[in-house]
Amino acid sequence: MEPNPARQDYIATLDLLRLAAALSVVVFHYFFRGAAAEGALAQGYPAVAPFALYGYLGVNLFFLISGFVIAWSAEGRFWQQFAIARFVRLYPGYLLCMTITFVTVMAFGAPLFSTSFTEYVANLSMFAPALRQPFMDGVYWSILLELVFYGWVTLALLSGVFQKWKLGLIFAWLAISATNEFFIDSRAIRLLFITEFGAFFAAGVLVHHIHAHGRSLPALLLLGAAFVLSCSTLSVTQQWMLREYGIAVSQPHLVVANIFMHCLLIGAILLRSHVMPSRLTLALGGLTYPLYLLHQKIGYIAINAAAPLVGKWFAALGCIVLMVLLSWAIWRYFERPTQRWAKAWIGRVLEGILTRFRGTAGAQATE
Secondary structure, three states, rough: OOOOOOOOOOOHHHHHHHHHHHHHHHHHHHHOOOOOOOOOOOOOOOOOOHHHHHHHHHHHHEEEEHHHHHHHHOOOOOHHHHHHHHHHHHHHHHHHHHHHHHHHHHHHOOOOOOOOOOHHHHOOOOOOOOOHHOOOOOOHHHHHHHHHHHHHHHHHHHHHHHHHHHHHHHHHHHHHHHHHHHHHOOHHHHHHHOOOOHHHHHHHHHHHHHHHHHHHHHHHHHHHHHHHHHHHHHHHHHHHHHHHOOOOHHHHHHHHHHHHHHHHHHHHHOOOHHHOOOOOHHHHHHHHHHHHHHHHHHHHHHHHHHHHOHHHHHHHHHHHHHHHHHHHHHHHHHHHHHHHHHHHHHHHHHHHHHHHHHHHHHHHHHO
């Protein structure tokens, strides 16, 4: 019997939240990181850098949102439907944006950036480090973690435990995350179970569970545990900031920011009826993925080229506007039509493979 989930309305406030998260990362890169340790930008922005440095937390907000959206997407679906939907959501846009970055860096990146065709081919897999090549752009590391998360959800759907044992799975995930981050400190476990950021994904899943199925004591307790753990694991990126830039981000400030991020997600759900879905909100949410993928290296190259001509502030702000427009064009004219075509084609191919597999298995069973 096929799943028949209840109709779930499009939540426009989540698209606005996605845009806020993407722009905060852009602000972090352009107004803080670019002129910090790497020296990617020739000129810095010391007036706003102390505020812009918190923009890296936009990635944590992305993971919170992702937990909610992926749980929503998986609700009542077969694993094939979920896997296809996630693949066509990520890969076409990734392929185009990665290619644009490759061409731009090859043409204009020297001496600041360099790349190679070998690096490009490795990045086609989305798992470039596994092939001993760097990511085409540094922001791709978070996409890798998203893929790991999608893989675990796909396995949970395939095994049939996603709906039946969701809260139990979340409990086990939080326990593994806490054990690794506080005691074991294994890089392999950190990657395999996303233990550094697992609490953010888990909190998003739990917010969706409460939204879809109502409040329960186990779900609320797990949400509280996920929040506490996320406050603790923020110290991992805090130490990264200290190593890379020599800046000790205040732990109390991080906790306040974490409270704010969780409240933003919950508020977006509670206020969903106050922001009507529209073409504008759909576009604003749609452009966030290409904006995230495109903005860093290309932005640095563009700002460095434009700053001597128009000034560093106009160069940075103008680059943000241009990146938003380019990202919208990619979403509107490439991602949307490609996703529709890819979903239909992959669905037909996968169904054909599964049909032949079932037929073969049935024939062997009757022998």
